[in-house]
Amino acid sequence: MSGEISRDEVAHVASLARLRLDDNELDTFTEQLCVVLETAANLNSLDLSDVPPMAQPYPLTNVMRPDVLVPSLDRDEVLAQAPDVEDSRFRVPPSLGEAP
Amino acid sequence: MSGAQELAASIRSGVQSAVAVADASFGAINERDDEIHAFLHLTKQRAQIQAQAVDDAVANGNDPGPLAGVPIAIKDNMCTRGEPTTCSSKILEGWRPPYDATVIGRLEAAGAVIVGKTNLDEFAMGSSTENSAFGPTRNPHDTTRVPGGSSGGSAAAVAADFVPLSLGSDTGGSIRQPAALCGVVGVKPTYGAVSRYGLIAFASSLDQIGPFAQNVTDAALCFDVISGHDPMDATSIPNPLTPTLPTVNDGVAGMRIGLVDELMGEGIDDDVIARTNQAAEALTAAGATVERVSIPATIYGLAAYYLIAPAEASSNLARFDGVRYGQRVEGQNVAAMNVATRSAGFGDEVKRRIMLGTYALSSGYYDAYYGKAQRVRTLIANEFATAYESFDLLLSPTSPSTAFEIGAKSDPMALYMCDVCTIPSNLAGHPAMSVPFGVGDDGLPVGVQILAPMLEEARMFKAAKALEDAAKGMS
Numbered sequence: 001m002s003g004e005i006s007r008d009e010v011a012h013v014a015s016l017a018r019l020r021l022d023d024n025e026l027d028t029f030t031e032q033l034c035v036v037l038e039t040a041a042n043l044n045s046l047d048l049s050d051v052p053p054m055a056q057p058y059p060l061t062n063v064m065r066p067d068v069l070v071p072s073l074d075r076d077e078v079l080a081q082a083p084d085v086e087d088s089r090f091r092v093p094p095s096l097g098e099a100p
Numbered sequence: 101m102s103g104a105q106e107l108a109a110s111i112r113s114g115v116q117s118a119v120a121v122a123d124a125s126f127g128a129i130n131e132r133d134d135e136i137h138a139f140l141h142l143t144k145q146r147a148q149i150q151a152q153a154v155d156d157a158v159a160n161g162n163d164p165g166p167l168a169g170v171p172i173a174i175k176d177n178m179c180t181r182g183e184p185t186t187c188s189s190k191i192l193e194g195w196r197p198p199y200d201a202t203v204i205g206r207l208e209a210a211g212a213v214i215v216g217k218t219n220l221d222e223f224a225m226g227s228s229t230e231n232s233a234f235g236p237t238r239n240p241h242d243t244t245r246v247p248g249g250s251s252g253g254s255a256a257a258v259a260a261d262f263v264p265l266s267l268g269s270d271t272g273g274s275i276r277q278p279a280a281l282c283g284v285v286g287v288k289p290t291y292g293a294v295s296r297y298g299l300i301a302f303a304s305s306l307d308q309i310g311p312f313a314q315n316v317t318d319a320a321l322c323f324d325v326i327s328g329h330d331p332m333d334a335t336s337i338p339n340p341l342t343p344t345l346p347t348v349n350d351g352v353a354g355m356r357i358g359l360v361d362e363l364m365g366e367g368i369d370d371d372v373i374a375r376t377n378q379a380a381e382a383l384t385a386a387g388a389t390v391e392r393v394s395i396p397a398t399i400y401g402l403a404a405y406y407l408i409a410p411a412e413a414s415s416n417l418a419r420f421d422g423v424r425y426g427q428r429v430e431g432q433n434v435a436a437m438n439v440a441t442r443s444a445g446f447g448d449e450v451k452r453r454i455m456l457g458t459y460a461l462s463s464g465y466y467d468a469y470y471g472k473a474q475r476v477r478t479l480i481a482n483e484f485a486t487a488y489e490s491f492d493l494l495l496s497p498t499s500p501s502t503a504f505e506i507g508a509k510s511d512p513m514a515l516y517m518c519d520v521c522t523i524p525s526n527l528a529g530h531p532a533m534s535v536p537f538g539v540g541d542d543g544l545p546v547g548v549q550i551l552a553p554m555l556e557e558a559r560m561f562k563a564a565k566a567l568e569d570a571a572k573g574m575s
Contacts (some may be wrong), residue, residue, distance in 0.1 A: 001370075005459060017414060017458045018421070019441040019451055033456055035513050040460075042403045043472050046479070053474035054481060056335070057291040057529020063334040066344040077198040083308070083428035090423050095434040 004034050101125065103168045104318040108211065111154065111169035118154035122147050122213050125171035129215070129262045137237045137246075138257040140176050141184045142216040143336030150213045155470070157211075165211035165503075169327055172207060173257040173266035176217035177224055178309070179298040180204055185561040186301050190268075192426045201298020202333065203267060203309055203326045210325045215263060216255030222447045223417065224274055224302045227518035228509065232451045236506055239282060241544055245503035248278030248518075249276035251312070255282040257326050258312045265322050267314045268544045271303050271406050273498075273522025275310045276534040280498035280547025283536045285319045285396040285564065286312050288522075290555050291529035292337040294323075295330030303337075303412035306405075307322035307490025316535065316564045319343040323557060337555070344558040352566045354385030359418045360551075361394045363521045371499045371540040374385050379537045382494060382570035383563065391540040393494065395485050399478040399522040406516055407460045407473035408527070413450075414457030420445065452512060481528045488553045493563050496521050498547035521549060535564045537571050 005013075010030045014021050021029060075088065084091040101107070101124060110116045116325035124215045126144065133139055157164040164522045174180065177187045179197035181204075207214065221231040229252025232426040237252040239245040240260040247256040251268025258266050268275040270288035279286025287310040294309045295455055303306060311322035324343050359380050379389045422428035422441030429444045433435035446454070460469035487494060498521060509515045524531035531554075534547035548567065552560035 009459070010455065011487040013455045013459045013462065014451075016462070017439045018418075018442050018444070019454065020439050021451075025448075029452060029455065032452060032512050033459070035511075035520070036406055036456060036516070037202070037459075039513065039516075040407055040469060043400060043476055046400065046472075046476065048472060048479070049483075051475040052480050053471055054477040055474060057527075058335065058337060060292070060335060060337075064113045073198050073559055078424075081195055081198065083422060086245075092423055093431060093433050093437050095440050096106045 005030065005037055101261050101264055103126065104167060104314055106320055107142055107170050107264060108166060108168045112164065113156055118213060119148070121169050122151040122171055122215065125215050125263055130539070132260060133262065134518060135238065135243055136256050137253045138234060138253040138262060139173070139216045139275050140188065140219050140234055140253070141420030143180065143183050143214050146183065146214050147213050150208055154211050154213070157421060160441065163274050165209065166321060167207065168211035169211050170265060171202050171215045171263045172212045172220050173216055173254055173263045174204065174214055175220055175251050175254045177220060177269060178203060178267065179300070180217065181212065184217065184456065187224070187529065188204035188220045188234055189445065189447065189450070190233045190427060191420050191441070193428045199298060201400060202295035202330045203226060206326050207268055207281070211363055216276060217259055218266060220253055221250035222450050224250040224269055225413070225449050225453055227273070227277055227515050229278070230506060231447065233447055237485035239503045239507070241283060242355050243331070244505055246281065246506055248499065248503065250274040250316045252278045254312050255279055255286065256286055258282070258284045258314055265316055267309055267525065268312055269307055269309050270411060271306045272526050272528065273292070274496045274521040276522050276532060276549060277313065277518055279312055279446045279534040281503040281545065283428065284312050285533065285535055286314055287319050287533040288525060288530045288531060289323060289327060289557060290337070293341060293531070293557070295329045295333040295336050297330055301416040303409040304416060305412060306409060316561060316568045317345070317348055317546055320348045320561045320569035337456055341555065342558050344561045345557050348523065348561045348565050350562050351386060352383055355388040355492045357383055357390045357563065358389050358393030358487055358494045359390055360494055361392050361497045362396060362398045362399065363496035367500055367517065367520060368497055369501045369540070372499070372501060373544055375538050375540070375546040376495065376497045376548050380458045382567060383495070386570065390495070393491060394486055395483045397476065397483045400464055400476050400522050401480060401527055402516065404473040404476040404520070404527060406456070406521045407469050408477065410453040410457030411470050412457065414454045414461065417450065418455055444467045449512070450558060455462035477527045480524050483571065484528050484530065490558060495550040496549045496551065498522065498549040502542055502546060504542040525551055531560055532558060533564055535567045537567055538574055
């Protein structure tokens, strides 16, 4: 594991995360992420092969509830907060091809 | 303004009206919050209705509850139906949630009066509350200094005496560190003890809601009200919890308390170490046995946290895509709209953590970063478990320093270091709290941290009360 991340990798990660960065931002973020990842590299000195990973602190699994109808959120109230709505649905720009 | 317990007692017995107390709170906010900027939004109408309902209950001989008429401020990452909830982010500006967080319902059922929503570092990512899209909060003890963060607005609101109680959220220290810097009590409960339904998620395996208060008894009272099982939160602990208020004055006689070696050395200011040693002496004088204990894995906590928290954040914050709520910046197709919305809506620290997390989770790096950090987490939990075989509680500083100047820590890593003492409890899921204990060389408040095993809040509050009593004796 390297403690560093290249400018190209930062650009790639930004695109995966649906973020657009300009050239200055790319430079700054690359430098800052390198520092954090160098600190993370401290963990390399530990032999953790026998230690199991921990995803969360309290061991609850398969939390179920009784199959009983309960009121859900008011649809109109929810839709009133959306940026764009049509016929009781969230409206978005085209997902394929060019805009009409 | 009196403490929460005192206020509730006087309102329940009809000595004061809840409406008058709410007015006094808004009066204090109006007088000084231009300077402090603890609040992003005041919920005056909702407060008026709730205060009137409390007064009506008293007039009709009904009990409005243990927090009757107590004004309380809420960190603005908890949903309040119909009232703005921004997470201090432009991406949620103007959004009004269609539901209340579970803690909001519990507080109001107990008679509390919600007066407003407080400032935070955007999406609770930060340690100074400078990183808010709506401007920084200032420390009421010295307005050139930060209040800490990320729950800086909630800490400052209590420290400035706008309200006797507030709620924050703590993912890596975001309640305890601002409590220390503002000279108030701040509690991070056991993971799963307080419902997170309606808390906008940052890092789901770490986040926990908890109270700020002007004294330990009020913090215990508020914790007892907000804690307990909630079927709406799948991580909520189903077992009944032990109430903490009835035993808060029981003292520490016979308790074994460990002072954590690794958090008493490098990187911690001398005046903070001196105060923590004094706190250890005070607990000894109160009848506890205090010894040093080594928990070596705590020094890896920071590195593990800054992989785990961003990884979870990168996943949680994927939902802010301009489709269902908040701001949208138009684009010619969905992907372009998503990118434009997120790029304009998120601030730099949020972008930084999303990218860090996306990288730590990405193919080829998952095992080296996220997987390794999760193993360190087990290591820390195991070492805590060993320590708790010999000790009832642990003690450390809360923050490496007192409140620093606004603008003093411009590089991200310097700010991340603020959480070094508080992070291990989040990784292990254990409760911990900060109690004010004297001042540093600069005259600003110092907080000491009490750490407890899973679900031992009652024991933790006893020690906190003993420290609070000892601190009163010093001044």
